[in-house]
Amino acid sequence: SAVISQKPSRDICQRGTSLTIQCQVDSQVTMMFWYRQQPGQSLTLIATANQGSEATYESGFVIDKFPISRPNLTFSTLTVSNMSPEDSSIYLCSVAPQGLYNEQFFGPGTRLTVL
Amino acid sequence: LAKTTQPISMDSYEGQEVNITCSHNNIATNDYITWYQQFPSQGPRFIIQGYKTKVTNEVASLFIPADRKSSTLSLPRVSLSDTAVYYCLVGAFNAGNNRKLIWGLGTSLAVNP
Numbered sequence: 001s002a003v004i005s006q007k008p009s010r011d012i013c014q015r016g017t018s019l020t021i022q023c024q025v026d027s028q029v030t031m032m033f034w035y036r037q038q039p040g041q042s043l044t045l046i047a048t049a050n051q052g053s054e055a056t057y058e059s060g061f062v063i064d065k066f067p068i069s070r071p072n073l074t075f076s077t078l079t080v081s082n083m084s085p086e087d088s089s090i091y092l093c094s095v096a097p098q099g100l101y102n103e104q105f106f107g108p109g110t111r112l113t114v115l
Numbered sequence: 116l117a118k119t120t121q122p123i124s125m126d127s128y129e130g131q132e133v134n135i136t137c138s139h140n141n142i143a144t145n146d147y148i149t150w151y152q153q154f155p156s157q158g159p160r161f162i163i164q165g166y167k168t169k170v171t172n173e174v175a176s177l178f179i180p181a182d183r184k185s186s187t188l189s190l191p192r193v194s195l196s197d198t199a200v201y202y203c204l205v206g207a208f209n210a211g212n213n214r215k216l217i218w219g220l221g222t223s224l225a226v227n228p
Contacts, residue, residue: 004158033216042202042218043159092158103149106158 002027002095004107012113013083020079021110023093028073033104034066035092043092049076083114119203119219126225133190135222137203140184148179148186149204153221159202163188190224198226 003026013019023032034046047057047068055068069077080087090111094104120138127133139148147166151159163170165177165186176189190197203219 042220044218045216094158103161103164104159106160109156109158111156 002029002097002105004093004095004105006091006093006107006110008110009108010111010113012115014115015084017083018079018081019083019112020077021091021093021112023076023078023107025074025095027097029095029097030073031096032070032076033094033096034068034076034078035094037090037092037109039090046078046091080112083112085114088112088114119205119217121201121203121219121222123220124223124225126227127193128227129194130192133193133197133224133226135188135190135201135203135224136185137188137219138185139203139205142183142205146205148177148183149206150175150177150186150188151202151204153200153202162201193224193226195226195228197224199224 005024007022011019030050032049034049035043036046037043045058046061046066047055049055049068049070051070051073057063065081067079076093078091090109092106092109094106096104118141121135125133125135147164149164150162152162153159163172163175163177165179167179167183170177178187178189188201200221200223202221204216206216
């Protein structure tokens with residue numbers, strides 16, 4: 001298993017600013033994922049962040065808007081850039097320690113509100 | 116890529132068995148089927164995973180027919196604390212180690228006293 005923490009837990013930001021969300025894992029894991037979840041909705045994968053390689057973004061998400069860093073096997077950041085109210089959502093990071101299987105462990109999420 | 120369909124909501128009572136079915140008609144050969152539980156203001160939590168037939172762990176059972184086009188999560192004797200949203204997930208790593216994840220819309224289960 002893996003224990004994941006995220007910072008901040010929530011934030012209220014102004015339009016046009018950027019916010020960096022941190023994800024810390026208590027063990028070394030290769031595969032880390034960033035998701036977005038609108039209130040009451042399902043999860044949408046933003047990108048896969050593997051240590052030592054560039055993040056892989058899903059359709060509809062671009063690096064300029066959501067730059068990701070993965071400096072080591074226990075840490076990652078997701079930045080939401082030039083925010084608009086449409087970016088208001090819950091952002092979650094997860095890890096898949098087993099690699100080849102779908103079992104993921106999720107952080108508690110970061111609730112972002114953009115005014 | 117497989118698409119999943121599951122009921123939007125279900126109601127049950129304490130002590131009953133709850134079965135939630137997920138349809139995934141276009142599931143790929145290398146896809147596993149995974150179910151997650153999510154409480155408000157928390158990230159999803161893994162419940163169970165299977166490929167075919169039946170899988171059972173300490174909290175649930177997962178039934179997968181031979182054609183694998185659907186799966187049923189069975190929660191025995193639910194309690195109020197099982198009130199949550201349950202997601203059916205189909206996906207796997209491909210040969211290039213790229214992951215494609217497909218989450219259902221979730222089933223909101225309400226367990227009543």
